[in-house]
Amino acid sequence: MSEKNHDEQRPARQRLAAEREKQKAGERRRRTLIVAVSVVCVLGLATVIGVLAAHSGKSGKPSAGPVVAPSGAQGKDSLAIAVGKDGARSTLTVWEDFRCPACQAFEAAYRPTIHELTGSGKLRVEYHLARLIDGNLGGTGSLRAANAAACAQDAGKFPAYHDVLYENQPKETDDAYAGNAKLIQLAGKVNGLDTPAFRKCVEGGTHDAWVDKSHQAFQSGGFSGTPTVLLNGKNIVEDRSMTPAKLKQTVEAAARG
Numbered sequence: 001m002s003e004k005n006h007d008e009q010r011p012a013r014q015r016l017a018a019e020r021e022k023q024k025a026g027e028r029r030r031r032t033l034i035v036a037v038s039v040v041c042v043l044g045l046a047t048v049i050g051v052l053a054a055h056s057g058k059s060g061k062p063s064a065g066p067v068v069a070p071s072g073a074q075g076k077d078s079l080a081i082a083v084g085k086d087g088a089r090s091t092l093t094v095w096e097d098f099r100c101p102a103c104q105a106f107e108a109a110y111r112p113t114i115h116e117l118t119g120s121g122k123l124r125v126e127y128h129l130a131r132l133i134d135g136n137l138g139g140t141g142s143l144r145a146a147n148a149a150a151c152a153q154d155a156g157k158f159p160a161y162h163d164v165l166y167e168n169q170p171k172e173t174d175d176a177y178a179g180n181a182k183l184i185q186l187a188g189k190v191n192g193l194d195t196p197a198f199r200k201c202v203e204g205g206t207h208d209a210w211v212d213k214s215h216q217a218f219q220s221g222g223f224s225g226t227p228t229v230l231l232n233g234k235n236i237v238e239d240r241s242m243t244p245a246k247l248k249q250t251v252e253a254a255a256r257g
Contacts, residue, residue, distance in 0.1 A: 122181075
């Protein structure tokens with residue numbers, strides 16, 4: 001190769017290397033965000049025990065009434081809301097709290113990939129709802145939002161409403177989701193969800209006791225915090241090498257058999 005050609009190609013190689021480094025840095029930032037915010041949620045459990053005790057009468061008391069699972073709930077005790085093809089070779093189990101900022105961070109990073117994989121029938125996601133932040137900081141926003149999400153499942157609108165709740169998530173210390181009016185207002189962002197049946201379900205707390213039972217299962221599972229995300233039983237949030245691209249690669253490889 002002539003010295004002239006070598007000089008002409010050097011900038012191109014440098015640009016390519018810089019772009020690759022930029023992509024790697026972006027993935028590192030996303031992983032750091034998820035891990036860092038997860039630590040906030042987890043540490044909250046250890047550092048606000050006094051708050052938990054002070055609010056135990058408000059948010060720690062199990063909801064009264066019968067346990068009513070949302071339509072189509074699956075798994076043990078019907079505690080999982082499933083999205084995706086039943087016969088998919090890969091299952092993602094997600095334990096989440098709609099007040100938890102770490103859950104929102106996970107959603108922001110992984111949602112497009114999860115939607116693509118569930119849409120293609122390669123991945124099945126089982127959502128389990130918890131109310132960790134209610135216990136950590138007091139209030140009932142985790143419970144109220146989870147009940148509303150279960151009401152959306154009754155209407156066949158869970159995936160869309162699930163996304164809306166994270167897109168509009170208030171600050172962790174702002175218990176805005178404790179207000180049913182707020183949750184009903186957000187239902188207006190999902191086509192066909194804001195109906196009399198949905199409003200009655202939300203305002204009546206139809207699935208409150210079911211949410212509490214789901215949270216009890218979360219506690220019994222010994223999980224360290226939310227989100228807890230298991231791909232075929234393996235915790236991917238704790239895997240520092242995991243990225244949306246790697247998740248896609250892993251699921252697609254499993255689908256090919």
